[in-house]
Amino acid sequence: MANAAWRLARRSCPSYLQVLHMNRTAMRASQKDFENAMNQVKLLKKDPGNEVKLKLYALYKQATEGPCNMPKPGVFDLINKAKWDAWNTLGSLPKETARQNYVDLASSLSSSLESSSQVEPGTDRKSTGYETLMVTSEDGITKITLNRPAKKNAINVEMYHEIMRALKAASKDDSSITVLTGNGDYYSSGNDLTNFTDIPPGGVEEKAKNSAILLREFVGCFIDFPKPLIAMVNGPAVGISVTILGLFDAVYASDRATFHTPFSHLGQSPEGCSSYTFLKIMGPAKATEMLVFGKKLTAGEACAQGLVTEVFPDSTFQKEVWTRLKAFAKLPPNAMRISKEVIRNREKEKLHAVNAEECSVLQERWLSDECMNAVVNFLSRKSKL
Numbered sequence: 001m002a003n004a005a006w007r008l009a010r011r012s013c014p015s016y017l018q019v020l021h022m023n024r025t026a027m028r029a030s031q032k033d034f035e036n037a038m039n040q041v042k043l044l045k046k047d048p049g050n051e052v053k054l055k056l057y058a059l060y061k062q063a064t065e066g067p068c069n070m071p072k073p074g075v076f077d078l079i080n081k082a083k084w085d086a087w088n089t090l091g092s093l094p095k096e097t098a099r100q101n102y103v104d105l106a107s108s109l110s111s112s113l114e115s116s117s118q119v120e121p122g123t124d125r126k127s128t129g130y131e132t133l134m135v136t137s138e139d140g141i142t143k144i145t146l147n148r149p150a151k152k153n154a155i156n157v158e159m160y161h162e163i164m165r166a167l168k169a170a171s172k173d174d175s176s177i178t179v180l181t182g183n184g185d186y187y188s189s190g191n192d193l194t195n196f197t198d199i200p201p202g203g204v205e206e207k208a209k210n211s212a213i214l215l216r217e218f219v220g221c222f223i224d225f226p227k228p229l230i231a232m233v234n235g236p237a238v239g240i241s242v243t244i245l246g247l248f249d250a251v252y253a254s255d256r257a258t259f260h261t262p263f264s265h266l267g268q269s270p271e272g273c274s275s276y277t278f279l280k281i282m283g284p285a286k287a288t289e290m291l292v293f294g295k296k297l298t299a300g301e302a303c304a305q306g307l308v309t310e311v312f313p314d315s316t317f318q319k320e321v322w323t324r325l326k327a328f329a330k331l332p333p334n335a336m337r338i339s340k341e342v343i344r345n346r347e348k349e350k351l352h353a354v355n356a357e358e359c360s361v362l363q364e365r366w367l368s369d370e371c372m373n374a375v376v377n378f379l380s381r382k383s384k385l
């Protein structure tokens with residue numbers, strides 16, 4: 001009974017759907033938008049830097065030709081190798097999504113690199129000052145995009161801090177809802193395994209203690225986030241990027257997305273409050289398959305088990321979800337915030353207690369041979385998921 005209620009609360013209600021039908025503004029970039037974006041890039045007064053130029057090149061190639069079809073250049077052909085790497089990293093990202101990402105990137109560049117007087121207050125704003133994220137605020141929606149596509153959006157220590165900063169800013173800005181998504185072909189490959197290699201003078205014990213403190217604070221930000229928080233899972237999701245989905249208010253997924261929590265393989269244990277939320281969402285048997293045996297779910301399976309609100313074909317994912325989000329963002333913001341408070345407050349104390357317990361168990365796990373061997377194996381390229 002409790003499971004059914006929890007599942008129901010995570011699905012969009014009919015009145016939202018009615019609103020949707022009234023608002024069919026397309027979000028997918030047209031060929032015209034793409035051409036305008038190419039002109040915007042040509043007209044940039046400031047050089048956006050090589051990393052951004054490579055991203056634009058890769059998205060352009062993917063949008064026009066599809067997945068990388070160039071033979072891999074030799075190691076000494078540095079420029080073509082960098083271009084090949086950038087394009088190849090996009091994997092099987094569909095042309096439409098690449099075109100949309102190109103348009104988004106071009107538009108964020110022209111607002112951040114050109115004169116700030118060109119940006120009207122209250123319309124489209126991009127927050128600079130993030131190394132690992134892109135953060136924009138438009139139409140009442142703050143969008144936080146994980147932006148390390150070359151590393152499959154693995155969450156390094158800097159990204160943990162930046163996500164917390166972006167969430168704190170979003171909780172106070174004038175947007176009604178907040179969206180988290182990923183740039184490139186992955187949503188996120190979870191914790192950056194190189195986080196475990198930067199050992200402080202106090203040794204591995206100090207590292208484990210600091211990591212547990214950081215993780216607890218990070219998950220705490222999701223527990224306490226006051227506005228509707230929506231995940232747009234654009235591709236595969238691994239580890240902590242999956243577990244914290246149980247703390248979101250809605251999860252929309254592309255049919256390319258998969259959901260994988262291989263904690264036992266990595267000698268680790270569940271976090272992100274999943275040892276509590278997943279049991280409530282999908283029941284103990286299915287939660288155990290994921291959290292203990294590391295079963296990878298397709299988007300359809302994750303939806304059937306209540307972790308995902310709705311799945312969309314990848315080709316229409318951006319358009320359909322953004323149409324929906326724009327309609328949500330027009331609902332009275334105080335009513336949404338208060339409704340979320342009523343739903344969340346009952347669980348808050350429990351969630352913080354679960355978070356504390358999970359972090360303390362993990363602090364021990366990170367010092368285990370099982371965990372250290374798994375990290376060393378990944379870093380020495382002996383194993384992948």
Ligand SMILES: CCCCC/C=C/CC(=O)SCCNC(=O)CCNC(=O)[C@H](O)C(C)(C)COP(=O)(O)OP(=O)(O)OC[C@H]1O[C@@H](n2cnc3c(N)ncnc32)[C@H](O)[C@@H]1OP(=O)(O)O
Nearest residue numbers: 150151152154189190191192193194211215239240384385
């Ligand atoms: C503060 C601490 C808090 C800790 C909280 C704990 C959280 C638990 C978890 O999140 S557990 C999950 C950890 N994640 C993983 O184990 C994923 C590891 N990655 C892989 O298995 C694969 O990379 C893949 C399956 C995600 C993708 O494989 P694919 O073959 O498509 O791509 P590559 O392997 O070539 O990856 C491209 C580059 O990205 C780097 N990379 C990918 N994931 C991670 C990662 N999690 N950590 C660090 N680096 C990652 C990969 O090394 C490649 O980089 P390179 O091009 O420089 O070699």
